[in-house]
Amino acid sequence: xxxxxxxxxxxxxxxxxxIVKQTSFQHVPYNxxxxxxxxxxxxNFFNKLPADKLWKSVTSVxxxxxxxxRGKGAGRIRIRDLNRGQMIGVGKINMxxxxxxxxxxxxxxxxxxxxxxxxxxxxxxxxxxxxxxxxFRRLKLSPIERGWSGSRMxxxxxxxxxxxxxxxxxxxxTKVLQLRSLLIMKGSLGRTRNYQAMVVTGNGQGLAGFGFxxxxxxxxxxxxxxxxxxxxxxxFEIYNGHTIFxxxxxxxxxxxxxxxxxxxxYGLKCHRAIREICQAIGIKDLRAKVEGSTxxxxxxxxxxxxxxxxxxxxxxAEEKKLHLVEYRAENEHYPKVVASPSEVRTKEQISQNExxxxxxxxxxxxxxxxKKKFPRFYETMPHYDIYLKKYxxxxxxxxxxxxxxxxxxxxxxxxxxxxxxxxxxxxx
Amino acid sequence: xxxxxxKLSQNNVKHVVAKxxxxxxxxxxxxxxxxxxxxxxxxxxxxxKFFSKNVQVxxxxxxxxxxxxxxxxxxxxxxxxLRTPIYKFLTNEQLESEIAKANKKADKLxxxxxxxxxxxxxxxxxxxxxxxxxxxxxKFVFTDITFGVANENRIVVERDPDGTLQSCDxxxxxxxxxxxxxxxxxxxxxxxxxxxxxxxxSLLERQEYEFILDRACIQYEPDEFTYQKVTxxxxxxxxxxxxxxxxxxxxxxxxxTFYLTWHHNIDNLMLELLQSGTVREAVLLVALRHxxxxxxxxxxxxxxxxxxxxxxxxxxxxxxRLTEEDIQLDNKCVECxxxxxVSNSAMKSQHELALQGFREYYQHLxxxxxxxxxxxxxxxx
Numbered sequence: 001x002x003x004x005x006x007x008x009x010x011x012x013x014x015x016x017x018x019i020v021k022q023t024s025f026q027h028v029p030y031n032x033x034x035x036x037x038x039x040x041x042x043x044n045f046f047n048k049l050p051a052d053k054l055w056k057s058v059t060s061v062x063x064x065x066x067x068x069x070r071g072k073g074a075g076r077i078r079i080r081d082l083n084r085g086q087m088i089g090v091g092k093i094n095m096x097x098x099x100x101x102x103x104x105x106x107x108x109x110x111x112x113x114x115x116x117x118x119x120x121x122x123x124x125x126x127x128x129x130x131x132x133x134x135x136f137r138r139l140k141l142s143p144i145e146r147g148w149s150g151s152r153m154x155x156x157x158x159x160x161x162x163x164x165x166x167x168x169x170x171x172x173x174t175k176v177l178q179l180r181s182l183l184i185m186k187g188s189l190g191r192t193r194n195y196q197a198m199v200v201t202g203n204g205q206g207l208a209g210f211g212f213x214x215x216x217x218x219x220x221x222x223x224x225x226x227x228x229x230x231x232x233x234x235x236f237e238i239y240n241g242h243t244i245f246x247x248x249x250x251x252x253x254x255x256x257x258x259x260x261x262x263x264x265x266y267g268l269k270c271h272r273a274i275r276e277i278c279q280a281i282g283i284k285d286l287r288a289k290v291e292g293s294t295x296x297x298x299x300x301x302x303x304x305x306x307x308x309x310x311x312x313x314x315x316x317a318e319e320k321k322l323h324l325v326e327y328r329a330e331n332e333h334y335p336k337v338v339a340s341p342s343e344v345r346t347k348e349q350i351s352q353n354e355x356x357x358x359x360x361x362x363x364x365x366x367x368x369x370x371k372k373k374f375p376r377f378y379e380t381m382p383h384y385d386i387y388l389k390k391y392x393x394x395x396x397x398x399x400x401x402x403x404x405x406x407x408x409x410x411x412x413x414x415x416x417x418x419x420x421x422x423x424x425x426x427x428x
Numbered sequence: 429x430x431x432x433x434x435k436l437s438q439n440n441v442k443h444v445v446a447k448x449x450x451x452x453x454x455x456x457x458x459x460x461x462x463x464x465x466x467x468x469x470x471x472x473x474x475x476x477k478f479f480s481k482n483v484q485v486x487x488x489x490x491x492x493x494x495x496x497x498x499x500x501x502x503x504x505x506x507x508x509x510l511r512t513p514i515y516k517f518l519t520n521e522q523l524e525s526e527i528a529k530a531n532k533k534a535d536k537l538x539x540x541x542x543x544x545x546x547x548x549x550x551x552x553x554x555x556x557x558x559x560x561x562x563x564x565x566x567k568f569v570f571t572d573i574t575f576g577v578a579n580e581n582r583i584v585v586e587r588d589p590d591g592t593l594q595s596c597d598x599x600x601x602x603x604x605x606x607x608x609x610x611x612x613x614x615x616x617x618x619x620x621x622x623x624x625x626x627x628x629x630s631l632l633e634r635q636e637y638e639f640i641l642d643r644a645c646i647q648y649e650p651d652e653f654t655y656q657k658v659t660x661x662x663x664x665x666x667x668x669x670x671x672x673x674x675x676x677x678x679x680x681x682x683x684x685t686f687y688l689t690w691h692h693n694i695d696n697l698m699l700e701l702l703q704s705g706t707v708r709e710a711v712l713l714v715a716l717r718h719x720x721x722x723x724x725x726x727x728x729x730x731x732x733x734x735x736x737x738x739x740x741x742x743x744x745x746x747x748x749r750l751t752e753e754d755i756q757l758d759n760k761c762v763e764c765x766x767x768x769x770v771s772n773s774a775m776k777s778q779h780e781l782a783l784q785g786f787r788e789y790y791q792h793l794x795x796x797x798x799x800x801x802x803x804x805x806x807x808x809x
Contacts, residue, residue, distance in 0.1 A: 246515070263510040322517040325526065329511040332533060334499035335518075335526040344520050358515040407617060 055079045067191075078134045085129040094118050148272055153179040153197075155272065158222055161201055161230025174201040174226045175276040177210070178296050179218060195221040198297060201229040202280025209233040210277070210300055236307050240264075242284040245313060246362040250306025254293035257302050258368045262287055274303050281307075289368065313339035316362070321345040324358075463664045466691055467656035469546045477720055478543040478686060485738065486716045487682035490709055491538060494744050497677035498534050504642075540682040541641075547651040552595040560591035569596060571604050579605045602649065613646040622647065622658055632665045641680045663687045667696050685713070689720050695775045702782035705746060705789060707761040708737045714768050725771040730764050733757075750797040758790065 046054070059079055061071035071077075089101030098104045098111040105111065139151040147155030153176045160172035178198040183191050195218045202208030209232040213224030239245045239261065247260045257274075262285040268275045270288035273296055278286060290299060317324045317339035324339040355361045378384050404411050415422075468474045477483055518526065572583040584596045584604055596604070606616050621627045621643070631640055640662050648655035663684045666675060675681045688694050694713060701710040715734045718727025736757055747754070762783065769779045 261512065263512045265510055266512075317517075320517050322519060323523050325516050325518050325523065327514045327516070329507060329513075330501040330505065331499040332537070333514075334495065334530050334533075335523070337523065338515075347519055347521065350519070356517055358517060361517075 051082075080130050080133050082130065084133070085126050092122075094122075147176065153218070153222070155276065158199065158226060161227050162223075164230070169201070169203075169230055171203040171205070172201050172207075172230070173204075173280070174199050174229065175280060176222060177273050177276060177300060179222065181218075182214075192216075197221040197225040198300065199225040199229050200277050200280045200300070201226060201233075202277075202282070204280065204282040206236050206238055206282055207233050208236065208277065208281040210304065234304070234308065236281050236283075237310075237312065238282055241282075243286055244283060244307070245310050246316070247359055248306050248310060249363050249366040250302045250309065251292075252298045252302035252305060253295065255295060255298040255302050256291040257299065257306060258289045258291070258363075258366070259303070259306060260287040261285075271299060273299055277303055291369075311362075317341045320361070321349075463661045463668075465657040465660040465664075467546055467653060467660060468543065468690070469653075469656075473545045474686070474690060475542070475544045480719075483686070483716065483719055484540075484682075486712050486719065486734070487540065487685055488538065489738065489742070490685050490712055490716070491678075491681040492676050492706075492709070492742055492744065493534060493538055494677045494742075495530070495534060498537055499530075538677075538679050540679050541645050542650045543683055543686055544651045546653055546656060547598055547649075550595050550597050550601075554585060554593045554595065557591040557593065560587070562589065563591075564589060569600065569604065571608060573608050579609060598649075598652070611646065613643075615647065618654075619643065619647060622654065628658075628661075632662065635669075635671055635674060637662050637666055637671065637674055638678055638680065641675075659683070660687065667693065670696060670700050672697065672700055685716065686720075689713070689717050692721070695773065695779075698773070699775060699778055699782055702765070702779060702786060705786050706743060707758060707765060707786060708740075708743065710765050711737065711761045714764065717772075723772065724768060726764060726767045730768070733760055733764055736760075747793070749800070750793055755794055762787065762790075 059071070059077045065071065087101070089095075089097045094116040096102050096111065096114050096116055098113065102111055141151050145156065147153060149155070156176050158174045158176060160169040160174065163169065176197065176199050178196070180196055182194045182196050184194050186192055194214055194216060197213045197218070198210065199213075199222065200208060200210040209229045211225045211228030211230070211232055213221045213226070213228055215221040215224055237245065242264050243261045243266075244259065245261065247258075250257050250259065259270075264285060266285040266287070268278050268284070268286055270278070270286060271290050271294075274288050274290075277300065278284075288303070311319070313324050318341045321341045321344060323337055323341070323344065326336045326338045327333045328336070350356070355365060360367075401411055567589065568587040570583075570585050570587070582601070582605065584601045585593060586596050586600070587593050603616060606614055621631060621640070628640075641659060644655055644658045644662075648658075650656075666672065666684060667688060672681070672684075675684055685694075685697065688697055694717060698710060698713060701707075701713065711730050711733050714724055715727065715730040718724040718730060724730065740757070750758075765779075765783060769776055769783065773779050
């Protein structure tokens with residue numbers, strides 16, 4: 001386009017005195033009838049090469065540079081389509097070309113070439129359009145599809161594993177736990193990039209598994225990991241359909257996890273990876289504290305091991321040869337026998353130093369460190385004392401207001417009826 | 429003795445005192461039914477009967493306590509959120525003692541609200557002092573707030589502007605007791621659900637019987653007219669709609685049965701018992717009627733059978749296997765009920781039909797359990 005424009009200008013410039021002469025002589029309006037048609041040699045850098053080659057010369061990065069990661073990210077130069085937003089027949093000079101940029105006949109009138117007033121904003125618009133192509137756009141996700149962080153893969157759902165033969169994974173959903181790139185050395189290629197993915201898949205009804213996948217590309221790694229996880233399903237019993245059977249301690253490497261069973265409605269208060277695993281299995285209420293190393297793969301492995309090592313209530317009762325009794329505060333601590341052994345030991349048969357506390361027994365005598373709670377930073381300051389003294393007399397006002405509204409439908413006192421005129425003033 | 433003087437404006441006291449005992453003929457009408465409340469205001473006093481050991485035992489047994497329901501999760505607990513359950517390893521002896529504790533707790537939870545005669549207004553003039561006439565335009569109320577005195581024995585007296593010193597009536601006594609010694613959950617002003625007929629009826633229609641009865645227990649004294657009116661309407665609503673199961677295993681089933689028996693209205697309950705196949709409880713009900721009204725022809729027989737029924741465990745579900753002793757006992761019960769239907773029932777044909785249905789079902793059950801006995805090689809004559 002640029003080259004065309006240049007040519008056009010040279011054509012206009014050269015025969016201009018001739019045109020001027022002609023017009024003065026023949027009194028014809030401005031037209032291009034008498035233009036010279038002799039070729040003009042316009043060879044320069046722009047029209048010697050096609051656009052894609054020109055662009056490549058600007059954007060390309062050497063092989064060594066690409067390996068170092070050049071030509072990527074924020075400062076990267078991008079190819080722009082300079083033809084975008086332009087039309088044939090519309091240019092810098094705003095001309096009306098019947099049959100090209102306008103119809104030949106409008107109504108009964110035969111349109112003629114003519115110069116229209118210039119559009120000063122045209123170039124600005126074009127530049128703006130070209131700029132919009134160069135900006136780096138981040139992938140936007142809906143809040144439902146989003147994972148743990150932005151548009152990154154960890155925490156995102158990637159659907160059920162692919163069916164094996166005729167067996168379909170109905171009701172399954174897979175969550176990405178980890179997706180990272182690894183660099184490996186190869187004899188022929190040198191350092192190459194590999195992707196490793198860790199996912200967990202489950203049907204939310206006790207069946208779940210996790211798997212790893214490695215590939216040259218991230219999607220392939222995810223697919224491999226997903227299908228591997230589908231092949232390694234494990235079944236977990238869920239107590240009362242919402243939690244685990246008992247508290248437990250579990251570890252893998254330097255990772256230690258203390259897991260506690262909780263009441264209904266407690267929710268999942270734990271590491272985000274453990275939460276995804278629980279959701280895949282169908283556990284709804286649980287608390288877990290991770291101590292030591294927070295290596296994600298170790299956390300996942302440790303948690304699965306811990307779940308698999310759980311003992312059912314019946315097993316616990318048999319091990320101890322004692323009744324296992326459950327007390328719930330909402331049932332006025334009614335002793336509900338959840339498991340009874342085939343034979344029960346008597347008091348004499350229990351040795352003195354035996355662990356009888358349930359939690360201590362299931363945690364294998366491990367104790368969770370309970371950190372001392374320090375007072376909030378403001379509680380030790382003098383202004384907090386002043387605040388407490390000042391607001392002591394208002395402490396029941398909320399309740400009283402509510403009660404008055406229930407009883408009288410408005411906030412009133414014994415003086416309200418005595419001085420009605422005051423009330424109207426205060427309302428106004 | 430420390431005395432607290434409380435000056436009430438005259439109008440206020442009048443307002444409080446006025447509306448006592450006027451609404452005896454009040455009729456609660458809802459869209460479908462209009463229930464006339466009947467209270468314990470006759471010559472006979474129900475209290476000695478209600479508190480007698482025989483009646484208490486019968487009423488408790490008729491409640492059919494199911495521990496799963498007695499220790500259910502309640503809506504109005506102090507727990508804002510659920511708590512993590514606690515687990516314990518127990519030996520046999522420890523478990524027994526825990527169960528014994530739970531039984532005691534169940535007894536407490538199932539303690540029945542007392543049934544007593546309606547209270548009489550207090551008109552006890554202590555002195556008349558003409559010198560005090562016109563001393564003040566207001567009434568003075570004196571309350572003894574000594575620690576450790578029961579609410580009902582507390583001295584609350586009033587000095588009228590005409591110089592009369594007299595004991596206060598129940599309404600004022602209750603209000604002042606609540607002011608100085610508040611009972612948790614009781615309001616000085618009556619809750620709207622009891623005063624507004626529409627709200628009360630909507631509660632009845634939603635079958636929130638337990639909520640009504642529990643709240644009435646807190647808000648009123650058992651000898652108050654309003655308490656007896658509210659409970660009477662609720663009991664009748666339960667009876668008309670045969671919603672007995674909603675009150676079973678709660679502390680209100682006993683008083684309801686007592687109420688229905690006292691007012692000669694047990695036919696619906698009897699029909700429900702026969703239809704659900706619990707003849708033993710039907711016999712208990714006959715015995716209760718004999719105890720309260722003494723108008724059952726074979727009441728003595730029923731009372732002897734009751735002595736055999738009481739040691740047996742409560743039948744929460746229909747039995748699927750029968751022993752010979754069970755069969756004997758149940759046959760006796762059926763005979764007793766037969767006689768009762770002939771002589772005392774007001775719904776003879778329906779009761780007959782229900783009993784016939786039970787007999788057929790029972791015969792089937794007997795055949796099944798005897799057949800099983802035979803198949804297991806334990807042939808009995």
